Amino acid sequence: MASANASNPWDEHQPILEVPENNVQLEKSEPEATGAEEEELDDDDEFTYPGTGDYSTQMDELFDGEDDRDEDMGPKMKFGDDEEVEEDDDDEDGFMYEGVDADASISYKEQLRDVLGQDHEESEEDDADEVLEVERSLIYENGRGSSPLQPAEDENSHLNDSFLDRNSDVSSIRAISPGSRVSSPDPKLYPFKIARPFLHPTVSRLRSFTPQSSRAPSYNDSVASHSRLFDGASPAPSHFSSISRQSSNSNLQSSPVKSNGPTAQDNSQREQEVFKWTELLGVSQQIFSKASQKASSMLGAPLLGSPTVLAANGLICVGTSEGKVVVYDFNQTLLCFCDSNISGNTIGAVTAVALSHDHTFVASGHSTGYIQLYNLKNPRNPVRSVPPTTLAIVATGRKEGHIQGSRIVSLGFVAGRHTALVSADDHGLAFFHSLGKVLFVDATDILRILGRYDTPDRGSFSQSLKTPLVSSSVPTFSPTAADISMHRRRTRYTVLSMAPLPLGTAPHPTDTYHVVALLTPTKLVVVGLRPTPRTWFKCPREVDEGGSWRSRSKWIGALAWFPSVLTSSTTGEAKPTNSNTNGKKTGLEVVDPPTSPMLAFSWGSALHILKVMEVRIKQRVKNSKTEIVNEVDIGTVGFETFGRWSAADDILALQWLNSNQIVLVTRGELGVYDLRLDRLVEQVRFDGLSLNVPGANGVVDPENDLVAHSLRVYKGKLFLLKRDKMVVGTLLTWADRILSLVEEGDFLKAIELTRLYYTEEAPGNRNNLPLDPTQRKQIIGERMYGLMEASAQYAFSDERMTDETHRTPDGRGVDRTSLFEGIVATCCRASIALNNFDFLFEDLFQKYDDCGISSIYLSQLEPFVLDNQIRYVPPRITQRLVALHEQEQRPDLVERIIWHMDPSCLDINQAIQFCQHFQLYDALIYVYTRALRNYVAPVVGLLGLIRKVQRFRRERDDVRRRTGRVLDADSAMESIIMNAYKIFPYLANTLSGLTYPSEEPLPVEEAFQAKKDVYTFLFFGRSSVWPPGDGGKLILTSDEEGGVEPTYPYARLLLLFDAEAFLHSLDIGFEDAYLNDESQPINRLIIVRIILEILSSGQLPQDDITMVNIFIARNVPKYPQFLQQSPNALHNILIGLAEDPDSSTREDRQLAAEFLLSVYNPHDSEGVITLFEQAGFYRILRSWHYHDKRWDKLLSAYIVDPDVTSLELLKKAEEVISQSSRSNKGKIPADLTTIVVESLPRLLHANISATAQLIDNLIPDLHISALAAADSDHVRYEYLRTLLAPQTIEEDNSLGLRPSNPSNHVPPELYQTFFSLQCDFHPENVISTLQHLPRDTLKVDSILETCESKGNLDAAIWITNWRGEPLAALGKGATFQKQIVQKVLEAFVKESNDVNAIEAVRSLQSMAHISVDLCMEHSQGQAATETPLEDMWFQLLNSQINGVQLVAETLPSPPLDTSDPRVEELQELLTSMRVLVQTTFAALVSITSTSAVSFPRLFKRLVNSVPSSTGSHYTEFRMILTGMLESYRSDEDLLFMLKHLIERDLFQAVAEMNKERAHGWTAGMGVCQYCRKTLLSHKLKAAEGASPTFQVIVSRTGIISHSHCQPPEVISSA
Secondary structure (H helix, E strand, O other): OEOOOOOOOOOOOOOOOOOOOOOOOOOOOOOOOOHHHHHHHHHHHHOOOOOOOOHHHHHHHHOOOOHHHHHHOOOEEEEOOOEEEEOOOOOOOOOOOOOOOOOOOOOHHHHHHHHHOOOOOOOOOOOHHHHHHHHOOOOOOOOOOOOOOOOOOOOOOOOOOOOOOOOOOHHHOOOOOOOOOOOOOOHHHOOOOOOOOOOOOOOOOOOOOOOOOOOOOOOOOOEOOEOOOOOOOOOOOOOHHHHOOOOOHHHOOOOOOOOOOOOHHHHHHOOOOOEEEEEOHHHHHHHOOHHHHHHHHHHOOOOOOOEEEEEOOOOEEEEEOOOOEEEEOOOOOEEEEEOOOOOHHHHOOEEEEEEOOOOOEEEEEEOOOOEEEEEOOEOOOOOEEEOOEOHHHHHOOOOOOOEOOOOEEEEEEOOOOOOEEEEEEOOOOEEEEEEEEEOOEEEEEEEEEEOOOOOOOHHHOOHHHHOOOOEOOOOEOOHHHHHHHHOOOOOOOOOOEEEEOOOOOOOOHHHHHOEEEEEOOOEEEEEEOOOOOEEEEEEEOOOOOOOOOOOHHHHOEEEEEEOOOOOEEOOOOOEEOOEOOOOOEOOEEEEOOOOOOEEEEEEOOEEEEEEEEEEEEEEEEEOOOOOOEEEEEEEEEEEEEEEEEEOOOOOOEEEEEEOOEEEEEOOOEEEEEEOOOOEEEEEEEOOHHHEOOOOOOOOOOOOOOOOHHHEEEEOOEEEEEEOOOEEEEEEOOHHHHHHHHHHHOOHHHHHHHHHHHHOOOOOOOOOOOOOOHHHHHHHHHHHHHHHHHHHHHHHOOHHHHHOHHHOOOOOOOOOOHHHHHHHHHHHHHHHHHHOOOHHHHHHHHHHHHHOOOHHHHHHHHHHHHHOOOOOOOOHHHHHHHHHHHHHOOOHHHHHHHHHOOOHHHOEHHHHHHHHHHHOOHHHHHHHHHHHOOOOOHHHHHHHHHHHHHHHHHHHHHHHHHHHOOOOOOOHHHHHHHHHHOOHHHHHHHHHOOEOOOOOOEOOHHHHHHHHHHHHHHHOOOOOOEEOOOOOOEEOOOOOOOOOOOOOOHHHHHHHHHHHHHHHHHHHHHHOOHHHHOOOOOOOHHHHHHHHHHHHHOOOOOHHHHHHHHHHHHHHOOOOOOOOOOOHHHHHHHHHHHHHOOOHHHHHHHHHHHHHHHOOOOOOOHHHHHHHHHHHOOHHHHHHHHHHHOOHHHHHHHHHHOOOOOHHHHHHHHHHHHHHHHHHOOOOOOHHHHHHHHHOHHHHHHHOHHHHHHHHHHHOHHHHHHHHHHOOOHHHHHHHHHHHHOOOOOOOOOOOOOOOOOOOOOOOOHHHHHHHHHHHHHOHHHHHHHHHHOOHHHOOHHHHHHHHHHHOOHHHHHHHHHHOOOHHHHHHHHHHHHHHHHHHHHHHHHOOOOOOOHHHHHHHHHHHHHHHHHHHHHHHHOHHHOOOOHHHHHHHHHHHHHHHHHHHHHHOOOOOOOOOOHHHHHHHHHHHHHHHHHHHHHHHHHHOOOOOOOOHHHHHHHHHHHOOOOOOOHHHHHHHHHHHHHHHHHHHHHHHHHHHHHHHHHHHHHHHHHHHHHOOOOOOOOOEOOOOOOEOOHHHHHHHHOOOOOOOEEEOOOOOEEEHHHOOHHHHHHO
């Protein structure tokens, strides 16, 4: 912070704090250097970025410093066109590919060591020299694109009005100015929030709907001068390649986004290079070239053939289809051909190859079963050869081995021996070969360790040939694997993969056991060859593990060992290790104990990891000679499950990349699985089938996916034998990715990626980084700091500012704004992550300022300040930022900057003057409170605004009183009013110990002093002088100048200005513990007394008086030990709450009264009850009445309360009536009944059905009174329907009040009333209601008359039949039908619209349905013999046919005018009546099986009865019969289709049943195995009553028997 008399802590002449040790120091390096390393450090100390020089020169200088390493790398050797490659003294030479497509201008290792430090090392188990050689094989050619980002601007409005007089002299106030540079604290310690605006006046803590917290942050609200949170634009880092030599106009586009930088997700979406691949051209051109093969054939040289398999553990060994093995070193130099004197056709293609541990012997397995062992010193002929054998020889017991034609699928050397091999073939046989010599004679010993010989006749072999010569007493993982052996068809035996445990860089006890792992489709077997062959471990495969058992996944599997190695981890407590051979210190390392060997294997998509260890056990052994029992320490091999994981697809191949990561290949991906994280850390698209398959000859076969032999890993490098080439790849680490971006010139993305690694947000692996987070951040942070400096230095170098990157063909130049914006934004994010802003504020700003583009720097810095990511900005930068917005006339932006920034960074004079000029009160308050620690000055300034507002209000009232005109406030006054109201949120925050407007917690001591000062000033008894001292002024509050000042002027002024807002702030302040100390001059009791004194003056209006009463009433119960008021004062407050006539505050006053009554019991209860009834405090009254058991008063309180809902009213009414009945010996008091009668209109209005049920259950004598109280017939109908009608499905019964049976309390005279109303509203429900009600309670004749008079004809027909007169009912139906038809025809003739044809059709249809149902009922019931059925059907059909003919005769044929709507209606009537006739005939046909009705006779009667006076006599009958026959024909078609569908479903069901039956165990015979009797004999006896049960047992071997016939031993074993 700077002031007029304060020094600038950021001034360059001020003393600078010492940087802590854990901070980045580029000037010095803590470890003392010696030798070559000391020279390197000297170079770093002297390193400066020159102002001139091209990009290449500066990059060389940036990554310089390791050139002297070449002196220690040993002698040179020539390769290719006189190009030099380095060679170590070790026999295992590395290789350096330097073809025409290579770029070896600068060593990768040199760049990596210089830029990324010596922590960038390879796997811990690797020898340093070999690692260096393998790493040189990588060529970096990264190509990366930029991701465009888009900025967003934020426009804010601000009121620009009158000034606030300055009431304090800044120079006289102590300024907080630290004497040293402000450090960079953790930004998380300052979680800035936008202050929520003061909600006034609709909602406050004094209201019944209280907000949760007035201080809750809200990003959607506004505070006077700021409408929303500033969403600053921060462009993403520009692509730094735009300033490189490859710059062009096409890559200059940059679209910043509305964000401060890319996230980890954004970077992960971008396609990243995971592996760096390099083709081994020297190897590929020789083994894949068809031209070289043809040349060899023409010259008579031996053919190599096409490559088949690969081994790369020290040398590159490639097996070929001609039975040869080609051996290369890592320089791609052909060392030798391993050939045999046996022809290639005889031994077959090489299908497995292995290299010994010391890289001197090579073993090859062939497709014919041959195994050859070569010494690389004499590779022309094998030193040992193991030919395949035959089953005939094996049967003699003289020899073991692979059968002729068996393909060797796996081959390996046992431990470090040259003549000990293990092999496996595709027929499931695995052998151990000891190829030794005895007296210079080959003494080959072969031991079968897995599998059985597959022969047609197994009985001819001895037992020794059926099982391997290894003990099978082993632990097993899962008993569910036994299900695999229960398959009916025995699976074809094969070995998916086999591998012996290799020797590691550190000895391990398990090395002496010569452990070999074998993987089959059904199990994993681990055997040990020493001291005696035995099986140590078995893991069966679960059913469908890794894929369906019937799919290809069953035959896919792979395994790989990782041996014991020594690891070293860098720790903070490490001690220096010995120097290496070059005399350089290797660093601070702690050597960990050797790791345990690990085994990874897969079935399909399931990956398993096992840890192998030695377990020592004590065993008691008895000496056969001395018979002394001794304890012997015996070692065993133990296995522990380390992990299990499932891939998305089948794992075709796997290899260990290092001790913690496994490389996995699937059909579509290449991934790296991390054991610690238990997930894939890298995943790229990769065609797994592009790897070479033995015997494929370059042809891609999707079914042939045995590619495990084409993937090998050695010292962290991946060797892939593809179908057309061989490639080597390296997993890119964090340093590799950063370096590739730097080489492209894209520093900004390099910084971003480094920052993501620093914040643990970067995707991918964390290889070569320490596990300790502190050390990891220290390493990454140093690199990020260096990259920031390099990017800034180069961007602002003199030559780069004038080179060709700024030129365009048109001569206009290139806009580099986005580039320089990106530098600032990127460095801001990096500095925030590092929590170190020295470079950002010192070096980088100075560069921008020197170039005259500081505005770009400031615009990019601002969003980070507003987002509270950067709180501490040097005053000189703050001043420039404020001046920038002041010049742009954007005071709103300045205000936000001020109160988002730490006050120590502000120029106080500049900030106060600016805020006063533009009326930025939020910022001004922030400056006074946080910078000057003055919490009274804002109150003084805002009181002045309130005084102006009060004068305006008085003037407005005078104008309205004199002229009747309303005086509107101008813009200046509106601004003053809005700013004046800021005093209330300011008081709420300050009295709660929070900062305004950010609402951050204040320091404890500062908060205490702020509360004390504000309380003392506000509740001082008279006017005060401010600021204290000689220069202070008297702060007045009177309406007129020179007027008399009242007591407690400031508290009084705030109450007069807005009492609710002021009391709201005080209510928040009351919750603070500061007021608990009664020794303070101001406490809660004093504040309440002062407010009551102001209240007694009579100046406050009624609304404010009510708010004061609410405030006191609600706080007295909350703080009873602090607010002790006299009963008289509390009574007056209670009466005041009740006497306020304002209905809008009724609920607020009632809630406050409830608070007050919790601690105060009024003495005049009756008077208070009367007062509460007038005030509408029904909730309080109900509580009192319930306690006093005044049931009538309680019910009245529920009924008259408008806040009680309808549902609640009826439930509470039922509860009150029930409780009154229980307390009055089962009788309802008369006064309560009177209340119910008087309240019936209110109850009916609430819910008719619930009221009806309530009356029926509790007071059934009031049914007639309830109907009389109803105001309409519809209400009466609903009331009676609830009691009498059945409940429909659609009816809402959520209240649970509808009865299931009709009420027994309804007077008889109301039944007739109900049916009369039902005929009016719902005539269709009359019949269902009659069926629901008891018949003896009904007057059927009266109901029938009512239905006929109301026109409910179908109900009249049904009732007539219900009376036992079916013929009369049908007669009524015929009469009604004739009447309806005649009315329609008369209207048609008279051309009248009095009759509705649609309603007529509906009536005819309903009557027809009732009549048909009537006839069907009598035809199918017991009364069929008593009723003349034929007469009934005749009467019904005759009336319908007569009606049809009557209409047909009236309708002109053909119609004269088809467009006449009356003709259309009559035509529709005729069609509907014909359909009714057909429906009746169909119903008649369905019951013609009864002898009482003869269809021919009935039809003849109908024909004869119809008069034939018209031509339509037979026409109607013909149409009826035709329609019936068509209906029958369609029914026949439907039945025919249904028959076929059922037959088809039945066939499928029977077929499925037979299929399921075939899945079970099949009995070998149909008789019992033990009693030899038929199985059904006992069943027949059971039918005769001899035996109550019958049970047959079938075993899986086909044996079937009766349950009681089984021997006891069989039952016990089962």
